[in-house]
Structures are given as structure tokens and as C-alpha cells.
Amino acid sequence: MPTIRDVARLAGVSIATVSNALSGGRHVSPQVREAVLAAVRELGYVPNRLARSLRNRRSQTIGLIVPDITNPFFSSLVKSIEQAARARGYQVLLCSSEEDALLEYDLALALISRQVDGMIVIPTQDAPRYLQRIGEKTPVVLLDRIGGEDGLDRVGVDNLQAARRGTEYLLSQGHRRILLLISTLELANIRERVEGYQAALEAAGIGFDERWVVPCGRGADTARVVEKAIQKYRPSAIFAATNRLSLVAVQAIRNLNLPFPERISLLGFDDFEWSTLLQPYLSTVRQPLEEMGQRAIQLLLERLEGVRSGPARVLLPCELAVRESVAPVALSMRRKEVRSKDNPGGSAKSAKP
Known part of the structure; x- marks a missing residue:
């Protein structure tokens, strides 16, 4: 040997x-x-990792809990975290909570029992209390879904500014009837995206109407929910607040046989390789996945090495990836909007924005 x-x-x-x-x-x-x-x-x-861990009281492992490993956004984050951890001599133990808070709790306890040096968690809900208790003994970094204030380190993006910028881009293309698709209002990062959407509309002098914010959930009938919203409000553009909803929106548009993007435009949130596999290529608000993973590892190791004691909250900027799925609003649509303002009779055409 x-x-x-x-x-x-x-x-x-x-x-x-x-x-x-x-x-x-x-x-x-x-x-x-x-x-x-x-x-x-x-x-x-x-x-001999066991002997080394006994000497330095480190297992050289980091626990990572994500809500859904099949979601390309989370799997891309996993990749960036693993690369950053490996560069620092750490291995990652990956778990998927399947968006189940109780399973997430059980997985966290299982990782602690395996003596991980620290944990990175994309939680199923804002500020889980049990993570605060775990964080008193084992460093914990919250990633992506970083709502709440409980003394834990956090790494995410400026969702409000990102959504505002995305909405402003749609407005710059002449769109005024913009439907916002969200998964749920139970998560702070999604609520912040709604706030950014609202801020952009109001700054443009367009009234905010909460009916144009459509919670789609995570069920199998999501596409049907989107189809009904399109038929009811007849938007000229859709802003999908998550990558999964971007795909759902494409499916709904295809099911309704709408010219895309000539009749209806689509802007997604998150950016992946498949964004350029769709026809037309998907325009998105791009999150800095690689930097998010690197910063999460950095904060975790700073805790382990005693570099700092106070909680850190890192907000990273997003950028716009402009491709083909957003087109300037058609002249016919603009004329319809003018007529709807002159005849606010409660029909779909009179709805805001």
C-alpha cells in the first residue's frame, strides 16, 4: 500500500x-x-481521511440541502458549490428536501450526525428556527432563499432590483400588459420580485393590480393555470419569476397556439444552457450562480476558521440576458390598449396594467 x-x-x-x-x-x-x-x-x-479528521477535528465535508435536485437552477448551484469546496479540500454531501420542511429537518440532523464541518441550505421556508439552533454549534449558510434575520450567514441576489430591471426592459419594448407568474408568496425572494415588478410599473405611471400577479404553485396543473390567466388578461408579455415557470409559460403559449414572440413575449428569471435550446431563444434575468456558490463556501470557511463572528448578508447583482423571446409590442396591441383605456367596462381588455 x-x-x-x-x-x-x-x-x-x-x-x-x-x-x-x-x-x-x-x-x-x-x-x-x-x-x-x-x-x-x-x-x-x-x-486516510479518518485519521486526518481526528487530528484536526475536521471531517473535511460540507452538508448541502437543496429543495429539488431536478430543478436546473439548483443543480447548477450544486455544481458551483462542489467546485468551490473541492478547490479548498472539502467534499460535499448532497441532500434534496423535495420542498418538504419536515424532510429538510430530518436531513439536517442526519448531516450533523455525520459530523459535517458546516452546512449550506436552500431552505423550503423563510428563516427555519431549527437552523438557527444548529448554527450555534455548526456553521450554517443560507443560500438563495434568504428571508429573515436570525444571525445566520446568507448569500443571495438583489431580487427587488433584478425584477425591477426585468420589468423595465419589458416596458422599454412597449409592453404595458405584463403578467407576472410566481410560484408562491410564502418565500421572501419571490415577494421581493413582486415588489420589483410593482416598483417598475408605478415608476412608469402604470397602476399596479395584484390580479396580474399569478401564483401558480408547483402542481401538475400549473400550465393550465397559466393558460387561463393568458386567456383572461390577454397580456402582451409574461414575466416568469422562476426558471420552472419559464418552461410552463412556453408550454401554455404553445398550447394556445399564440405567435411567440410576435403576439406574446416572455422574459424568464434564471439562466441555463437550455435557454438557448428553446425556440425562440429565451431572454432571462441571469443570476450569478458561480459567484453565489463561491461566496457561500467562502462565508462557511470564514466561520470555520474563526475569521469573523457576526452574521454576513451578501446580495449579488443580476444581469439581463437579451435573446429572442421578447419582441417590441405589436402596433395592433398598442391600439387595443388605447381603446381599452377609453372603454373601461370590466372586460379583460380593461384590466391593469
């Missing part, structure tokens, strides 16, 4: 350098790290 001494001899470095290269401890240059890893692969060396 090869030893760490054998690896050091083959790589031409010290035993301490091998240890640092494998553990992510002190800084090791990329060239030296690659030489060590090449020697590890050639010799088939297996580090």
Missing part, C-alpha cells in the same frame, strides 16, 4: 506539501498540486 512518503518522493516535494495539496490547507501552486495529484493517481494512493 503506497504511503504519503511515496507520493512526496515521486512528486519531488515534501510530505507537508503533499498534505496541503490534498487537504486544501496552506496555499499550493497549481503546478505543484497537479504534480502531487499525478503522483497520487500513478501510485493509487488513498489518503
Whole structure:
């Protein structure tokens, strides 16, 4: 069985350098790290992580709980977190709560029992109390869904500004009848997106009407909910506040045989590889997934290393990815809007915005 001494001899470095290269401890240059890893692969060396964890009282593992691993947004975040953790010598234990608060609680306890050094959680609800109790002994970072104030570290995006910017873009294309699709109002990040949408409309002199904010839930009949909303309000544009709802909106538009984007435009929230697989290519508000994962790992390791004690709240900016799914509002639609203002008789055409 090869030893760490054998690896050091083959790589031409010290035993301490091998240890640092494998553990992510002190800084090791990329060239030296690659030489060590090449020697590890050639010799088939297996580090004794258990012995190392007993020495430094660290398991070199991080627990990660996401609401739904099948959601491309969360799986992309997982990838960024794993890459950032691996670069620092940590492994990630991944769990999916399936949007179930009780399952999330059980998974958190299971990760603690496996002696993870810390946890990153995308919670099913705002500010779960049990995480605050866990955070008193084991560092916890909340990611993406970061509502509440309870002393935990948080990394997310400025949802209000992101939604406002997205709505302003639709307004700049002449759209005034903008339907906002949301999953639920129970999460702070979604409520903030509604606030951003409202702020943009009001700044443009367009009255906000809560009926144009459509909670779609997460059920199998979501597409039908969207279809009914389109038929009722006849929007010229849809702003889908989550990536899943972007796909649902595309399905609803196709089911109704509406010219897309000539008759109805669509702006999504979140950005993934499949955004350019759809026809037309999907315009979106893009979240900085890689930076979100990196900052979450950074905050967690700062806690572990005792760099700071007070809670940190990191809000990252989003950017607009303009592609093909948003078109300038058709002249015929503008004429209809003018007529609807002249004849507010309670029909779908008279609805706000």
C-alpha cells in the first residue's frame, strides 16, 4: 500500500506539501498540486481521511440541502458549490428536501450526525428556527432563499432590483400588459420580485393590480393555470419569476397556439444552457450562480476558521440576458390598449396594467 512518503518522493516535494495539496490547507501552486495529484493517481494512493479528521477535528465535508435536485437552477448551484469546496479540500454531501420542511429537518440532523464541518441550505421556508439552533454549534449558510434575520450567514441576489430591471426592459419594448407568474408568496425572494415588478410599473405611471400577479404553485396543473390567466388578461408579455415557470409559460403559449414572440413575449428569471435550446431563444434575468456558490463556501470557511463572528448578508447583482423571446409590442396591441383605456367596462381588455 503506497504511503504519503511515496507520493512526496515521486512528486519531488515534501510530505507537508503533499498534505496541503490534498487537504486544501496552506496555499499550493497549481503546478505543484497537479504534480502531487499525478503522483497520487500513478501510485493509487488513498489518503486516510479518518485519521486526518481526528487530528484536526475536521471531517473535511460540507452538508448541502437543496429543495429539488431536478430543478436546473439548483443543480447548477450544486455544481458551483462542489467546485468551490473541492478547490479548498472539502467534499460535499448532497441532500434534496423535495420542498418538504419536515424532510429538510430530518436531513439536517442526519448531516450533523455525520459530523459535517458546516452546512449550506436552500431552505423550503423563510428563516427555519431549527437552523438557527444548529448554527450555534455548526456553521450554517443560507443560500438563495434568504428571508429573515436570525444571525445566520446568507448569500443571495438583489431580487427587488433584478425584477425591477426585468420589468423595465419589458416596458422599454412597449409592453404595458405584463403578467407576472410566481410560484408562491410564502418565500421572501419571490415577494421581493413582486415588489420589483410593482416598483417598475408605478415608476412608469402604470397602476399596479395584484390580479396580474399569478401564483401558480408547483402542481401538475400549473400550465393550465397559466393558460387561463393568458386567456383572461390577454397580456402582451409574461414575466416568469422562476426558471420552472419559464418552461410552463412556453408550454401554455404553445398550447394556445399564440405567435411567440410576435403576439406574446416572455422574459424568464434564471439562466441555463437550455435557454438557448428553446425556440425562440429565451431572454432571462441571469443570476450569478458561480459567484453565489463561491461566496457561500467562502462565508462557511470564514466561520470555520474563526475569521469573523457576526452574521454576513451578501446580495449579488443580476444581469439581463437579451435573446429572442421578447419582441417590441405589436402596433395592433398598442391600439387595443388605447381603446381599452377609453372603454373601461370590466372586460379583460380593461384590466391593469
